[in-house]
Amino acid sequence: MYKKQRGINMKSYIKEKLDSFQSENKNRARLLINCADQPGIVAAVSKFLFDHGANIIESNQYSTDPHGGEFFIRIEFEIPNLKEKAKELESDFTAIKEQFALEATFKYVSEVKKIAVFVSKEPHCLLELLWEWQSGDLMADISLVISNHETSREMVESLGIPYYYIPANKEIRREVEEKQKELIEKYQVDVLILARYMQILTPDFVKTYQHQIINIHHSFLPAFIGAKPYERAYNRGVKLIGATSHYVTNDLDEGPIIEQDISRVDHRDNAEAMKKIGQSIERSVLARAVKWHLEDRIIVYGNKTIVF
């Protein structure tokens, strides 16, 4: 029996998937807007898109209060030969932007985001991301994995992803982050996923990547903020355990929540059993949050998220 070289093949298999995704979506973009709610925005924006030959694929909007609140809209659309027209499109949009005092961003679907995954010892969240990625369910460029442990090296490298081992602890936090920043810059990373990375980040680091760092916390926040949530859940005798994915801010486990889920436990489940059950929730909650981020579905507003 012929044994294929796993790493190389998987690499080219994934590259192929990404290529075809980019080609299929070469004319697709997303327009994300927020502004003070006021009459006429939707009319103006949809007229603009129509005038520029856009076909609207999906559109979601939300207002915190239709009478003087904040307004949000996400429109996914296609324009033939988008690449050639993108610059003009954005420049034409300036008029509307100014008229309604909009914050607006155009995102191009074929420009897949570059991800750096941070992980410590427990590999389950990293593995879930890699698995979804291999299956073509996570359309991104997983550019590198950074870890303070060697545990996951072979798994990562077998998929052709560079693995950087950077030992870390409290004392050397700044040096460690310097190295990480260099890598993030080198790989032009768009989003940092903390897939059970058990090191506290410095305020400077967090500030540099505002709304770009997604964490998974192993409790249904705001319950069990901080360390050892499963042990504390067990000691409290809860009947549900959960996981929370959120953007990282400088208040520990207090950033805008993207997604949460729970699972039922009972008196027979000790802290160890809760941890096992919880890992399964962590995996799916983080994967959903990352997917929504990659699809530009999440808008951060204050300390909350709108997920379209």
Next chain:
Amino acid sequence: MYKKQRGINMKSYIKEKLDSFQSENKNRARLLINCADQPGIVAAVSKFLFDHGANIIESNQYSTDPHGGEFFIRIEFEIPNLKEKAKELESDFTAIKEQFALEATFKYVSEVKKIAVFVSKEPHCLLELLWEWQSGDLMADISLVISNHETSREMVESLGIPYYYIPANKEIRREVEEKQKELIEKYQVDVLILARYMQILTPDFVKTYQHQIINIHHSFLPAFIGAKPYERAYNRGVKLIGATSHYVTNDLDEGPIIEQDISRVDHRDNAEAMKKIGQSIERSVLARAVKWHLEDRIIVYGNKTIVF
């Protein structure tokens, strides 16, 4: 201790709630559209609404296929002094309707829908609806209850709702339905809720009230179509039981599904226990379906529903 007269008071309490709901929503309407997907619809409709002074409260859209599918949109909006302008609004809209070959309906939120609830012996679904109604969570006029049993009379009448006992069986189906139709006409009913009404309706009756009859079936359809689903679920040894709310068509339990939910069971639950567990699901599934219908959130498309 002073004992209040329950029926009368509750009646006036609910009337008060409805009055205030209608007054709060006197300027609010919903525009429901479906048509062949084509560029420019959203631009045209939103410009139209803007030009007529509308403030958009909520907007949802969906296309079965952005390249030549069917397009659906539901826009909830407010226009000052809507009542005076409604006629003009609808007549002005004719131009757009024709241009894009739209099916379009304006619904006025203050015109609360009139409901007839049909029930047989088991009162749990009726009670849930009455309970949500008393709580102000079901904004409708429950105009009458029709039953082939006397079981729920006192509960219904104590809330000031007329209760009509019409004995029914296979042989007298047409006579029974004639009486029911008279009542429906008399009360100008908009929607018929079969809250565990265990009689088969004739094709004529169903046809008369197309997409106006909502049923609750006590299984997760298409499993266990027909009679005695809990017994059959028990005999099959399923680990989940469910309920399904759907519009009634002339194919038994085959109409467009609005909502479904399930609950876990295990080997210790016999058919009787499953029935008890199931009743709780039936209650909430039907209540959700009815609420969405009252809010004009459901569009029937072929044998499916779009729920905005």
Next chain:
Amino acid sequence: MYKKQRGINMKSYIKEKLDSFQSENKNRARLLINCADQPGIVAAVSKFLFDHGANIIESNQYSTDPHGGEFFIRIEFEIPNLKEKAKELESDFTAIKEQFALEATFKYVSEVKKIAVFVSKEPHCLLELLWEWQSGDLMADISLVISNHETSREMVESLGIPYYYIPANKEIRREVEEKQKELIEKYQVDVLILARYMQILTPDFVKTYQHQIINIHHSFLPAFIGAKPYERAYNRGVKLIGATSHYVTNDLDEGPIIEQDISRVDHRDNAEAMKKIGQSIERSVLARAVKWHLEDRIIVYGNKTIVF
């Protein structure tokens, strides 16, 4: 059409259900044991029951640690002519109790528990309990309702249940509780249900009824301990809201958790919407907890519960 007198009939209808329940279960009892885990307990207890002609209906056991932990067992059984033999049964059991240093209680199913429901303004949890009670799903004697508001009087009295209005506030806490204690004694109440009773109880009161007071808290504890959990959930931007039923201790919202559940919310749900969604969870979580308590399924161990 003859209009029945609702209150009276319902009363007799429920009485009938209770009578038939008691008659069906006249030979049924439950034996609840906890002790240090040690070999031979199950053998001794099951031999004892066999020797006394018992037929075991259900048996559940749990050990915190099979090597030197705490052991719990709940056995439901039937013995012909139980009433005549109960005294002898309990006295014969003394030997085993002493041999294994057991804490053991015999509960007789036909002796249905007497409940006092405490409620403030929001009636949804009370209504759920009454509804389950009417349906024959909550086999108890709801002996009285105590409230610091008049809101639910008519609903309660229409079912033939005495309703006591005892205004309450911080200043008169002790006087209020004296009156409540008198009623509890007068009606020989076994269990107190706080069905959204929004007054803090004094340590003395709580101590008097240890493991007899069941509360429903409107959050998934330990998140949002204390006041206004829905507002705080909304402000935190959570994606799940929940409810928790627990025994009341003198640490606010820190008592042994019996049951919890959650529901999904999103950015469109404001605090008011969360409250509505949450009420539905509160209803079912409290009803489950009460049912388990009535069936003697809950054993409190430290600050946790074992639910068999």
Next chain:
Amino acid sequence: MYKKQRGINMKSYIKEKLDSFQSENKNRARLLINCADQPGIVAAVSKFLFDHGANIIESNQYSTDPHGGEFFIRIEFEIPNLKEKAKELESDFTAIKEQFALEATFKYVSEVKKIAVFVSKEPHCLLELLWEWQSGDLMADISLVISNHETSREMVESLGIPYYYIPANKEIRREVEEKQKELIEKYQVDVLILARYMQILTPDFVKTYQHQIINIHHSFLPAFIGAKPYERAYNRGVKLIGATSHYVTNDLDEGPIIEQDISRVDHRDNAEAMKKIGQSIERSVLARAVKWHLEDRIIVYGNKTIVF
């Protein structure tokens, strides 16, 4: 950076885990009994275990009807030096077996079961099993993988598991099954997992491995028996999709159900999207079913399962 040889290491890593599991459980066994319900069984069995020095770890029982039904019990226990005593234990038990006409089996936890995984093209269920296995959550010997495709070869072989490619189709069913049987015999396989193996098995094959073949079906049975359940779920417009794990019998998708679960879908999810969502349910449902089987928690009774 030193690159470890993945396959070899993982193999030894898993071997280590299994070794330590077997050593930790060398004194642990499970006794599974079913018989006609009759007084005295529990007393006799627990006395027997006590007399043989057993410490009961967990005990679950169930009776289809305490008055003349079928009785089931599963007792997990430890006996010092179990290996030496196992033979005597089983032979001593014969007396009780005969007295109560029991069907009884002793299972020894350290004798981990040998698994053959069957898979076709879609690898998600296989991958989930391998992942749980690597994590130490699936204590079994995955002895071989059999497939009618080459797709998963490298993944499987990289973990040191033999991979057998046996092309299959309707015409050569018997020849294919002959080869499969040889492998099953060669590896002394205890349980066959059909992890999305898309070939029909012959009645002979199924009969040979009664209650030893576990399948995952991609619908909540009995809805959508047979081929293409996601397409049919999409066409029916269901709001929930599900997966079912069951023992294979000769009635297609009609075998005893072990576990089911569902996920919510809506009108935006086409058949392809439902398939993606469904794969995640399939993964977890199959993994749970396999785990319960490995832990001897499942008793097949008629066409149902009791899961302790």
